[in-house]
Amino acid sequence: MRLADLYLLYSEALNESQGPGPEVYAYVDSVRARSGLKGVQEAWANFSLQPSKPLTKEGMRNIIKRERTIELAFEGKRFWDLRRWKDARAELNELILGWDIGQRDPAPFYRPITLYNRTFTERDYFWPISIEELTRNRELKQNLGW
Numbered sequence: 001m002r003l004a005d006l007y008l009l010y011s012e013a014l015n016e017s018q019g020p021g022p023e024v025y026a027y028v029d030s031v032r033a034r035s036g037l038k039g040v041q042e043a044w045a046n047f048s049l050q051p052s053k054p055l056t057k058e059g060m061r062n063i064i065k066r067e068r069t070i071e072l073a074f075e076g077k078r079f080w081d082l083r084r085w086k087d088a089r090a091e092l093n094e095l096i097l098g099w100d101i102g103q104r105d106p107a108p109f110y111r112p113i114t115l116y117n118r119t120f121t122e123r124d125y126f127w128p129i130s131i132e133e134l135t136r137n138r139e140l141k142q143n144l145g146w
Helices: 003-018 022-034 040-047 057-071 078-085 131-136
Strands: 095-099 112-117
Touching: 003 022, 003 057, 022 040, 022 057, 040 057, 057 078
Parallel strands: none
Antiparallel strands: 095 112
């Protein structure tokens, strides 16, 4: 676990409990400062079409989600964040597109084709309880949808 991860988790919790404030901005800004970016309020005020976005709870929530996605890319956090935010159904039900590698000419080669159709349903938020555990404890009930 990295310090940036802790800062972003803490700023997210503060934003959800108290709304945006100086402490929320300070923790997000400390993560942004490491890469040479300006603070959240200054950046959104000067370089955005929505300068008041960091002033609302929902706007700051979206900003923190985006900061986590960028800062923690390739670290295995996105899947768990999407589940925690309950955004997995929207994000993980998209087609996986790729190039048609069976072609020899450039024009059909670069044509996007569907490689895989992934699905994430409501039941996937909870994983199934194993049969061994269900037989060991008869009071357990299988998770919904499994």
